[in-house]
Structure formats: structure tokens, C-alpha cells
Amino acid sequence: MVLRRSAIKSNLSSRHPEQRRSANYHPSVWEAALIESLTTPFSYEVHGAKLEDLxxxxxxxxxxxxxxxxxxxxxxxxxxxxxxxxxxxxxxxxxxxxxxxxxxIDDLYTTSLMLRILREHAYPISTDVFNKFRGRDGKFVESLGSDMTALLSLYEASHLGMHGEDVMDEAKEFSSGHLKSSWETLDCDLAMQVKQSLENLYVGGCPELRL
Incomplete structure (x- = not known):
């Protein structure tokens, strides 16, 4: 049976309109007048000279x-x-x-820092700089595992490896393994740096970058 348009309209209008749920959000306190009323003691006119000196x-x-x-x-x-x-x-x-x-440069911290900074700025640098820190088996020597600052630098550098650079994958595995097993025993500041790097890698101020 075909219903007439008027009958359908009458049937729909007789239904109770569906009530939309409310999330009960509180009104924002950040009204335009409040934002405009905020002030800061800092301005370029007052502090610009000091900024330029720095x-x-x-x-x-x-x-x-x-x-x-x-x-x-x-x-x-x-x-x-x-x-x-x-x-x-x-x-x-x-x-x-x-x-x-x-x-x-003979220390792992500075070597790793140099490779990372140079690659972040598109300078060519070979992973051969890490050869002095590897044993005859090609793996990083275990004695490096006690220097957490150097391992953190190596870990950050390892994420700037290019295709085919197996040493960078080895560097990441070696450094992350030691950092994950030891970060809770470090002093507060270094432990926080390690934790943040493991959770949200820093590479030149950006998320992880893979060339």
C-alpha cells in the first residue's frame, strides 16, 4: 500500500523529537574580554636591547x-x-x-653528537667514525654500556641512518637496550632525558627522521 505524502508528514510530526544528549561541558572561562585583559611585563621595546645583546x-x-x-x-x-x-x-x-x-674525536658522546648534528644539517659524514668503538666481531664493545650520557647521544644519532647502514641499526639496538635497563637507576635529570628520548625521540627538534 502506498501512503500519501500528507499521511507520512502527519505520522512523522506526531512523533516526539529525539532529545540530543548533552556532554555537560562547562562554559569556557577564556572569554575575549579576559584574554584582552592579560598583560605581560615583557616587550620588545623594553627588553629588545637585551635580546639583541644575547x-x-x-x-x-x-x-x-x-x-x-x-x-x-x-x-x-x-x-x-x-x-x-x-x-x-x-x-x-x-x-x-x-x-x-x-x-x-675519541669519545663516543662527541662522535655521536657530531654525526647527528652534521646529518641534521645535510653534511655528509660516514658511519666509519664508529669503527673505533666496535670490536673484531663488529659489535659495539660492552665496556661502553656504562656511560649513559654517551649511550643517549648514540641512540639519538642512530635514528639518522641511511639504507644499508647496518651499523646504525646495531647502534640503536645496543644503546636502547642499555638505556632501557638502566634509566631508573640514574640521577633525576639524566633519567628524565633518557625516558623522554626513549618515548619521544628528539632529532633536531623534530620527530624521528629516517633518511
């Missing part, structure tokens, strides 16, 4: 510090603080100097 000091450090380890640590700190974009040219020049100086 930027000048940082540029001088990048330009005149000839110690590769100090330079790499400074660039790493700038990236982690999110201010490296102020010093793009100075950082490139500083990394050019690091490359040209061919530094003799």
Missing part, C-alpha cells in the same frame, strides 16, 4: 670558539631551545669549520 654573544661563540666539541654542544642546545633559526648562517659556517678542521 644574540650577539651567541653569534660570537659560534664564530670564535674553535673547539669542535664546544661548537657542537652549543648548536645542539640552540636546537633544543628552539632558537637556532636566529643563527642559520652562523651555524652553517661553524659546521663548515668543524668539517675542515678534521677533529680527532
Amino acid at each position: 644574540k650577539k654573544e651567541a653569534r660570537n661563540l659560534l664564530e670564535y670558539d674553535k673547539d669542535p666539541c664546544s661548537t657542537l654542544k652549543l648548536i645542539d642546545s640552540m636546537q633544543r631551545l628552539g632558537v637556532s633559526y636566529h643563527f642559520g648562517k652562523e651555524i652553517d659556517d661553524a659546521l663548515d669549520n668543524v668539517i675542515s678542521s678534521k677533529p680527532a
Whole structure:
């Protein structure tokens, strides 16, 4: 049987409208008037000169510090603080100097830091720099497992491996294994760094990057 349009309309209108559920959200306290009323004691007009002085000091450090380890640590700190974009040219020049100086770096922490920073800035660097830390079997020597700061640096660098670089996969497995088994025994600050890196890897201020 075919129902007329008027009958269908009458039938629908006789039903009780469905009540939509309410999530009972509380009204936001962030009204426009409140936001506009917020003030800060900081302004470029007042603090701009101090800011420019600090930027000048940082540029001088990048330009005149000839110690590769100090330079790499400074660039790493700038990236982690999110201010490296102020010093793009100075950082490139500083990394050019690091490359040209061919530094003799013998510790795992600085070697890993150098590889990570250079690759983050698209400089070519071979994983052969890790050969001195590997035994005859090609594996990282176990004595390195007690230096958590160096292992953290190695772990962060290991995520910048390229296809076919098995040593980077070995570095990741070696470093992550020791970090996961030992981080709870570390002092508070280092333990927090290790935990954060294992949970949310830092690579140049970005999530994990695989070239």
C-alpha cells in the first residue's frame, strides 16, 4: 500500500523529537574580554636591547670558539631551545669549520653528537667514525654500556641512518637496550632525558627522521 505524502508528514510530526544528549561541558572561562585583559611585563621595546645583546654573544661563540666539541654542544642546545633559526648562517659556517678542521674525536658522546648534528644539517659524514668503538666481531664493545650520557647521544644519532647502514641499526639496538635497563637507576635529570628520548625521540627538534 502506498501512503500519501500528507499521511507520512502527519505520522512523522506526531512523533516526539529525539532529545540530543548533552556532554555537560562547562562554559569556557577564556572569554575575549579576559584574554584582552592579560598583560605581560615583557616587550620588545623594553627588553629588545637585551635580546639583541644575547644574540650577539651567541653569534660570537659560534664564530670564535674553535673547539669542535664546544661548537657542537652549543648548536645542539640552540636546537633544543628552539632558537637556532636566529643563527642559520652562523651555524652553517661553524659546521663548515668543524668539517675542515678534521677533529680527532675519541669519545663516543662527541662522535655521536657530531654525526647527528652534521646529518641534521645535510653534511655528509660516514658511519666509519664508529669503527673505533666496535670490536673484531663488529659489535659495539660492552665496556661502553656504562656511560649513559654517551649511550643517549648514540641512540639519538642512530635514528639518522641511511639504507644499508647496518651499523646504525646495531647502534640503536645496543644503546636502547642499555638505556632501557638502566634509566631508573640514574640521577633525576639524566633519567628524565633518557625516558623522554626513549618515548619521544628528539632529532633536531623534530620527530624521528629516517633518511
